[in-house]
Amino acid sequence: MKTKKKSAVLATLAWILAVAAGLWLLTGLLTPKYMTDIQEGALIAEYYKEKTDHDVVFIGDCEVYENFSPDVLWREYGVTSYIRGSAQQLIWQSYYLLEETLKYETPKVVVFNVLSMKYDEPQSEPYNRMTLDGMRLSPAKIGSIRASMTEEEDMLSYLFPLLRYHSRWGELTGEDVTYWFRRDIVSDSGYLMNVGTRPAENVPEGAPLADYRFSDVCWDYLDRMAELCAEHGVQFVLVKAPSLYPYWYDQWEEQIEDYAAEKGLPYLNFLELIDETGLDFDTDTYDNGLHLNLYGAEKLSRWFGAWLAENTPVEDRREQPDYAEIWNEKSAVYAARQARLEAERDAA
Template identity: 30%
Template sequence: MDNSKNKIKQAAVFLLILFLLFYIPGRIMTPKLMTDLELSNWRNGTIPKVLSEPDNSIDLLVIGDSESYTSIDTRFLKNKYGIRAYDAGQAAATVSQSYEILENSLKRQRPVVVLYETNSLYRKQPDPKSASAVITDTLYDIFPLLKYHSSWKSPFIQKHEQVYRGFRIDKRVKPYLGGNYMGKDDIPYKNKKIGQLNVEYLRKMKALSESKGARFIMYSAPSPKNYDYRKHKNLTKLAKREKIPYIDMNLYDRDMKMDWKSDTRDQGDHLNVYGARKATRFLGEYLVNKFPLIANIKHSSRSRRT
């Protein structure tokens, strides 16, 4: 009998220790702490990095997945137009994660424009009401370590990267050699469908932006790997239906003088710093000429030193 009680006690102690091993580190190694210590990785550090910016110091907020923070050169916008931009994209972000980033960013920022890169609209969005999602969220609430595991691993695996207000400065060159990718008669891209849940989050992002006085704009970054003409048609149709301004930069690679042999870091998936500079110059002119609010930022910035 005593032996059975001892085994039960030992099992209880073991479970308690296991619980504490998961619970305590997760409470300590949060993205906020990792960011304060300059140890946070890209994925989990996005929100606290934006929140660490001074209040009302962002004129143009860029959200989306990795196509966003590799295509908008925040340095160029600041130097050329005086526009204080911030790339708040997240690697492999879903639309709901972009909404979460936007929601948190708008707690302390009042951007004039929110610029959303569209690639994540084609990424499958888990149903937040599904049983698996509810269970996962519950476990994350109890054991933050499970959610932030990549944060506590980052001190050991993170490589130094140059980042300016969210923009990833990447000088690597791996050419795209596939030729024209926006031809109307080309083989259609496999995944063209935009899920209804993604559309709902798109509407929520637009509504939230407008409620805070920001203009919500969709854009597609130059990317042969992620875009084709059929995607362009679908996104144009969606933007028109939702009454959202939209520019597909893939249609203007010649105007931008994009050289796919030298302006991509990974064979046409993302732009490198040279391609981003060209894309940002083109997009900056488009925004300034099309939207008076952006033009006003350019003029008012002459007397602003923030």
């Protein structure tokens, strides 16, 4: 009798394990891979594959992962850096990513792009997913999910992504099978390379707003980021990337300038440094001025690298073998990617 009971319990446990294994396999199959299309979705998770720490960490939205090239910072200044950015990354998502990053490493400088100050409430579920799904499970991730969820979303589907992506069974492609158990690295230290060129023409002026004041929620998260950096002895730098659109209002600029002055934080608005950086919006953007292409990003990074070397405690690590080995390897990948993308562009 006892043996019968024992075997029934064991059989039930075996079936529970089988269901769990099935759920794990199905989750892997049905979760979007972002390997060939909408690669932005893969950026956040790539950070965990990094082999070294970084002196500079960029935090922000597409204005950081499209506009700054960590490879240039390495090659020309020996600065190790990484971009923790994702599409339409909201300021609370940036805060929680910073909190999480500081658990893994303590950089010397954190660079935050201020465009997300314009959003004071959750925006879109697909963008939330691209930022949050890639994060490892942690209190920071839970906090970020809580702050980011739109009305239609729920925590459970973030913890068990199958609940969100189960309906993809009808859209599965070869990519889902190829990348079922692995992922390629699609970025270069968080930088998403684009070699196309589409000049900026007729950039629209910003429409007048009823209220130009940034919301208290955004100021609160900006304060928290500044405090977090101060607690960890990290220099906090504010930047506004040189994207011509979305329009950056003078009234917004004034508020950020006042804030930076009040807190004693460096603030660089690259829209006002176009000549200094040498950017040319006829050749250095791939989407009419929204984002820089590779050539624009390299120009901007070259200038910014010099600024970092002069104004922050970053080190030139090119002579340090541990770093040099890893970063030279990264540079080779970067160069190969550039060559491949340019060949594809020229063939098209």
